Amino acid sequence: MSQSLFEKVWEAHAVKELSNGQTQLLIGTHLIHEVTSPQAFGMLRDLNLPVAYPNRTFATVDHIVPTDQRQEPFADPLADGMVKELRKNCEETGITFFDLPSGKQGIVHVVGPEQGITQPGTTIACGDSHTSTHGAFGAIAFGVGTTQIRDLLATQTMGIGKLKVRRINVNGELRPGVYAKDVILHVIRKLGVKGGTGFAYEYGGSVFENFSMEERMTVCNMSIEGGARVGYVNPDEKTFGYLKGRPYSPSGDDWDKAVENWSSFASDPDCQYDDVVDFNAEDIAPTVTWGINPEQAISVEENIPTVEGSNESDKDLVAEALEYMKLPEGQPIKGTKVDVCFIGSCTNGRLSDFEEAAKYLKGHRVADSVKAIAVPGSQIVDGICREKGIDKVFEEAGFEWRGAGCSMCLAMNPDKLIGDQLSASSSNRNFKGRQGSPTGRTVLMSPVMVAAAAVRGEISDAREVFGVGELVNA
């Protein structure tokens, strides 16, 4: 019988049905970080349980690390304590830790793929909602809570109900200056932030076939913002090409066997999906958010919505968002003054993100009124950018180039908005207070659009600022 990748992976990892009707699912690869794991280790100690498969859990530290001062002890004793706690937990249990001195530290969703730990046909879980990122490799990857982290440490399994699968096709050709970030913001805008509840999103169509692995990761990363706990792309030659030669990838004879095995997990061409949605690539524009959730997004050429013109059921939320964002309804979003520009995060903090932005930033200057920071997603991304001189391009343009971490994606380290500053951000969440100030405002967009906003000091169409597209095709 034809099956989707989701069903094949599920079947290969299902252990048994639990008494509540959920499935006990084996999670082959467990990733942990400093924020959501210490309580789980505490619970294990209370129950006197060992870690069952320490070789299948991998740790790194990302949320709380300062991106400027990298030496320990950190100025913030709470942050310092959290790193030490994770280090201790890993030492005691034999879990591999990509620690700060290892040169391999970074955001957990950047590190997993980079090390070749993220592989097709596997199950992955992490106490972090953006675990969906790893689906770019044809893995089924779940974000989980801390009690489930405990379950995973103790048994390498968790209880979970099976998801339905929605196939999302994006066919055609993206217009110049339109990026993976715009694709996912467009999908969420159309299907809504709750649209994916109960579903795994399978992304396909010519746009995904042509996408690099990093672009696929950007889209899968934000599946959760559309309510889908899991998002994935079927593995193909690009997937295998990316994985070849990585530290945790199979090698020698094992490699060919692994590729054969990985290929067998791809969805069968005639499999049945619970739902199918089609998008035209040509309809997607450079997209920015204007509100307080990722569904509240418009093309950069559009006007900010009005309460009056919104659906009856959305009116309250639109009004709440407009008030919080202090944006004038019905006016163009373009031209909105920005105070801070941030390129980084597990959505857009990879090599290609910095490369692409640097290509256009060259020869430009960040506006005097703007504080701009570029934060690589891992120490390895940082190293490659330095080798290629990308850090210098950013610095010469007036960006600060920082050390690897989550940085200004969320407010757990010193990188924070102040007061009601407005931030143009390549991250994934524009929730109230997300970037560290209870009144701070976030506008999500692609890294090149953030670069354009930095140069102009206002939300801008990168295609106009840089002539994006002309250069791409040159």
Place this chain on the structure above:
Amino acid sequence: MALEKITSVSGAGVYVPGNEIDTDRIIPARFMKCVTFDGLGEYLFYDVRKNENGSDKDHPLNDSRFSEASILLSGANFGCGSSREHAPQALYRYGFRGIIAESYAEIFFGNCTTLGIPCFCAAKEDIEAIAASIEADPSVEITLDVENERIRVGDQSYTAVVRETARKALCEGKWDMIGELKEGESQVAAVVGKLRYMAR
């Protein structure tokens, strides 16, 4: 490990209106710099409850009429965003034992169930009617009947939906799965043995 069977929870209620209330709002990230969940209750909804100088904002949880509430009412897609269990932990530690909302984000729903917090889905009109009853009498007792998927408020009764897996888990005292997962150890080992990547 014998767990309490949660067939119903009762208590006074409080209505925190709004859709898409995300976990960053329930517990802002800066309060997650901790290695235990103790003390999180204090920071529940912090940024919408407190001004920057620490004084109170106008918020239902700051209204002394609702200080005894243990049932929380809200809107659609409650608990969206981050997977942080810090959010249900903060709700629990603040004193909430049950939630009524139009709908929930998935990870949040699962996290609540694992802590033994029933999450009821109810119609918008019913939530508003219950909110009106609370407004009229903040001490009115609200009962979440998990077994029969009903909400009782005084002499009124409303239908609700509790996802079947959660309903069973709560009613049978199996909301914390660790015991059952551990029992499957040998079956787990068998599945592990079949997967090549697990050998590395």
